[in-house]
Structure formats: C-alpha cells, structure tokens
Amino acid sequence: MKSLGVLWLVVFISLAGFGITTIPFPFVAESMGASDFWKTFGGAGVFSLFQLAATPLWGRASDAYGRKPILMLSSAGTVLAFLWLALAPSLESLLIARAFGGAMSGNLAAAFAYATDVTEEKNRARGLGIVASAFGVGFAIGPPLGGFLSTLDAVPSMYWPGLASAGLSAIAFLGTVFLLPESLPPELRKPLGKSPEQPAPGEAAAPKVTPWQAFRGNPVLMGLVGASLIVAVAGGAMQSVFQFWGRDLFNYSLRDIGLHFMAFALLSAVGQAGLIGPLTRRFGEKHVAVASIVGVTVGLALFALAQNDAMVWFAISLFGLANGLFLPAISSLVSFESDPRSRGTVMGMFNASSSAGRIVGPALSGPIYFKLGPAAPFILSAILTAIGAVLLSRAHDKPPP
Numbered sequence: 125m126k127s128l129g130v131l132w133l134v135v136f137i138s139l140a141g142f143g144i145t146t147i148p149f150p151f152v153a154e155s156m157g158a159s160d161f162w163k164t165f166g167g168a169g170v171f172s173l174f175q176l177a178a179t180p181l182w183g184r185a186s187d188a189y190g191r192k193p194i195l196m197l198s199s200a201g202t203v204l205a206f207l208w209l210a211l212a213p214s215l216e217s218l219l220i221a222r223a224f225g226g227a228m229s230g231n232l233a234a235a236f237a238y239a240t241d242v243t244e245e246k247n248r249a250r251g252l253g254i255v256a257s258a259f260g261v262g263f264a265i266g267p268p269l270g271g272f273l274s275t276l277d278a279v280p281s282m283y284w285p286g287l288a289s290a291g292l293s294a295i296a297f298l299g300t301v302f303l304l305p306e307s308l309p310p311e312l313r314k315p316l317g318k319s320p321e322q323p324a325p326g327e328a329a330a331p332k333v334t335p336w337q338a339f340r341g342n343p344v345l346m347g348l349v350g351a352s353l354i355v356a357v358a359g360g361a362m363q364s365v366f367q368f369w370g371r372d373l374f375n376y377s378l379r380d381i382g383l384h385f386m387a388f389a390l391l392s393a394v395g396q397a398g399l400i401g402p403l404t405r406r407f408g409e410k411h412v413a414v415a416s417i418v419g420v421t422v423g424l425a426l427f428a429l430a431q432n433d434a435m436v437w438f439a440i441s442l443f444g445l446a447n448g449l450f451l452p453a454i455s456s457l458v459s460f461e462s463d464p465r466s467r468g469t470v471m472g473m474f475n476a477s478s479s480a481g482r483i484v485g486p487a488l489s490g491p492i493y494f495k496l497g498p499a500a501p502f503i504l505s506a507i508l509t510a511i512g513a514v515l516l517s518r519a520h521d522k523p524p525p
Contacts (some may be wrong), residue, residue: 127242128255130303134195135235135258137296138202141289142171142229143266143389145209145282147382148274149222150367152282156215164364164490166219171226172360172482178230186234187314191241192306198231199297203290210286218282241307260393260448264386271382280378345461347515349477351413352454354512355420356481357488358505359447362424363388364486365493365501373498374433384436388444395448404453409460410519413453417513419446424506428499451478457519 149167158166186194205225212218239255273284363385370376370384395416403412423443430436458474489501 127305127307128239130299131235131238132255132258133299134199134296134304135232135255136262137292138229138232139259139262140266140269141202141206141292142225143263143385144270144273144285144289144292145206145266146363147267147270147367147378147385148280148282148285149218150364151274151280151371151378153215153218155279156218158215160490160494161487162215162219162490163368164493165486166215167222167486168360168364169483169486170219170222171229172479172486174223174226175229175232176476176479176483178227179233180230182230183233183237184316186237186308188316190306190308190310190313191234191238192300192304194234195231195238195300195304196297198228198234199293199300201228202293203297204228206286206290206293208286209282210284210290212282238307257393257397260389260396264389264393267385267389268379268382271377271379274378342461344518345458348454348458348461348519349474351417351512351515352451352458352474353477353481353484354508354515355417355447355450356478357485358420358424358481358509360482360485361489361492361501361505362427362443362485365489368493369427369498369501370436373430374436384440387437388440388447391441391444392448395445396452399445400449400452403449404456409453409456410516412449413457413519414513414516416446416449416453417509417516419443420450421506421509421513422446424502424509428502428506454516457516461519 146167150163153166154163182194182198202225205221205228208221208224209218212221235255269288270285273288274280274282276284366384367378367381370381376384400412407415419442423439423446426435426439426442430439455474485505488504492501492504
C-alpha cells in the first residue's frame with residue numbers, strides 16, 4: 125500500500141498542476157490576442173486533445189518497458205511543460221506548451237496499470253478508487269491556488285502558477301525515482317512488436333471485435349454513449365467559459381473563480397466517492413443516472429438565469445454534485461448492456477466519448493459565448509443534456525440474466 129500512496133501523490137500533483145494553470149490560462153491567452161475560439165479551446169481543449177492522443181501510447185509503452193520508467197519520463201516532461209508555460213512569450217508558444225503538457229499527462233494510463241499490478245483482485249476496486257480519488261482532490265486544491273498565484277503580478281500571468289506547478293511536478297518526479305518500486309516484472313512485459321492481446325502457447329485467440337460490431341444492433345448502448353458524450357460536452361463548455369462569464373457578469377476575480385472551481389471539484393468527488401454507492405443500492409443505476417443528468421440540466425439552466433452570487437453558488441454546487449454522480453452510474457449501465465466478450469472495446473469507446481466531449485465543449489463555448497451572449501453556452505448545453513436524459517430512458521437497471 126506504500127507504493128499506492130506514492131502513486132496517489134504522483135496523480136494528485138499532475139491534476140493539481142493542471143488545476144493551478146487552468147484558472148489564469150484563458151485570461152492570459154486573451155491578453156496575448158487569442159481569438160474567441162482559442163480563448164476557451166487553447167487551455168482545456170488543447171490539453172485534453174493531446175492527452176487523449178498520448179494516453180494509449182504511454183499505456184502500451186508501460187507494458188513494454190515497465191511502469192516506473194514511463195512515470196519518470198512523463199513526470200520530467202511535465203516539469204518542462206509547466207516551465208514552458210511560465211515563460212511562454214507569445215500565444216503560439218503558450219499553446220504549444222499546453223499541448224506538450226497534455227501529451228505528458230497521458231501517463232495516467234501507466235498510473236492505473238501500476239495500481240492493478242500491486243493490488244490483488246479482491247482489493248483492486250479499492251486500489252483503483254484510491255488512485256482515482258487523487259483526481260478530485262488535485263483539481264479541488266489546484267484552482268484556488270492558481271487564482272491566488274496568478275494575481276501576484278499586476279495583470280493575470282502564467283509565471284507564478286507555472287513555476288508552482290513545475291515545482292510540484294519535480295517533487296512527483298523525485299518521488300517516482302526514489303520511492304516508487306517497479307511493479308511489472310520483466311517476464312510479464314510485452315515488447316512493442318508483440319500484441320498485448322497475444323495468447324499464450326496452447327490458448328485460443330479471443331475473437332477480435334471492432335467497435336462497430338460491439339455497438340451494432342444495440343441502440344440502448346449507443347444511446348448511453350451518446351448521453352456520456354453530451355454531458356462531457358456540457359461539462360467542458362461550462363468549465364472553459366466560466367472564467368469569462370464570472371468576470372463579465374459578476375466581476376469575479378481569479379481568486380473568486382478558483383474558489384468556485386474548488387467547490388465544483390469537491391462536490392463532484394463527494395458524488396463519486398461518497399454518495400454513488402448508497403444511492404445506486406437504494407434506487408438503482410438507471411434512476412441515479414437519470415436524476416443526475418436532470419440535475420446537470422437544471423444546474424446549466426441556473427447558470428443562464430443567475431442574477432446574483434447566491435444563484436451562482438447554488439448552480440455550481442448542483443452541477444458539480446450531479447456531474448460527479450453521473451459518470452459512475454452510467455459506467456455501470458454501459459457494462460450491463462455490453463457483451464462480456466466485447467466489454468473492453470465498449471468501455472474504451474465509452475471513455476473515448478467522455479474525452480471527446482472535453483475537447484468539443486471548449487471548442488464550441490468560446491465562439492458561442494462571445495457571439496451570442498453569456499447565457500448562450502449554458503442554454504445550448506442544457507438543451508443537449510435534456511436530450512441525453514431521453515437517450516438514457518431505454519437503459520436497463522440491472523445486467524441481463
């Protein structure tokens with residue numbers, strides 16, 4: 125369990141560093157002449173895009189060379205990415221630094237693989253839960269710290285947030301080097317020329333299932349993945365445009381925005397770690413998923429209607445809690461609907477839909493906000509999530525017998 129603690133620190137620092145730099149990034153990009161698109165997409169969107177592309181590559185490399193070298197390499201790269209952000213002299217340099225940081229954060233696949241290596245099957249869910257909890261805690265601590273550090277200069281700046289994030293990443297690198305033992309023995313590694321799914325001698329090869337084959341003829345499964353994509357788009361849009369919305373309508377400072385993001389992350393973590401188990405045992409995954417997507421829709425509508433600070437706090441609290449409940453509930457529903465022989469393929473597509481939403485949301489929110497008005501991204505997102513609730517309506521509440 126000691127190694128899991130070190131691993132938790134590595135993942136926590138990765139998310140905290142991202143959270144620290146997320147708060148000032150849109151305003152810094154704006155000050156450098158970013159267009160409406162790049163103001164919102166340049167931070168979260170670029171980061172998520174390159175993280176999505178790099179994650180399977182880091183995961184496969186960790187199967188070939190071991191987990192520790194990959195975690196060391198990516199942690200070192202993250203230090204460089206944050207230093208680059210701190211010192212970027214132009215918008216182009218800022219965007220390239222963000223892309224590089226996203227690519228380096230793809231090491232999370234290796235982190236979760238490490239957790240499965242060092243836990244027994246009966247404790248695996250608990251071990252993965254420990255590592256996953258670092259996401260919520262890291263993103264809860266990062267934004268308020270970023271809001272404070274970015275105002276140390278006369279104008280919003282990436283200098284102090286970038287340096288702080290680089291320092292945290294350096295700690296993660298040293299912890300990986302000196303405290304984290306290798307978890308994958310050499311005899312279990314799979315060279316890059318060998319497929320990770322290659323069967324052992326005497327074993328029959330598992331039938332290959334394409335994503336299209338896994339989804340064909342199952343409209344319920346397609347609806348679940350569509351609902352996941354929609355909620356991810358809405359979440360990505362809200363998180364990428366909130367800085368401008370809060371500044372323009374309520375005169376929020378970066379410190380105020382950081383505190384709102386902290387509340388969002390903490391309540392999401394409460395939903396994911398504390399409430400989802402009791403609620404699904406009592407009401408079932410389908411009812412929790414439908415209720416949570418309704419909560420997301422109402423939260424988005426409240427953002428569009430907000431007239432004072434109290435309404436903003438209520439909206440972000442409801443949105444954060446509902447968003448935290450939604451992902452684990454719908455993940456279970458997807459597993460119920462998928463054939464065990466193609467479950468890996470289905471879950472891969474499901475996770476990819478969430479990642480795609482975190483790219484599409486920031487890409488849409490900036491142009492919509494600046495061209496159609498502050499309420500427009502939230503109204504559109506609320507309409508989309510209402511459609512997502514309809515897509516959930518045919519899901520089964522329990523696995524088929």
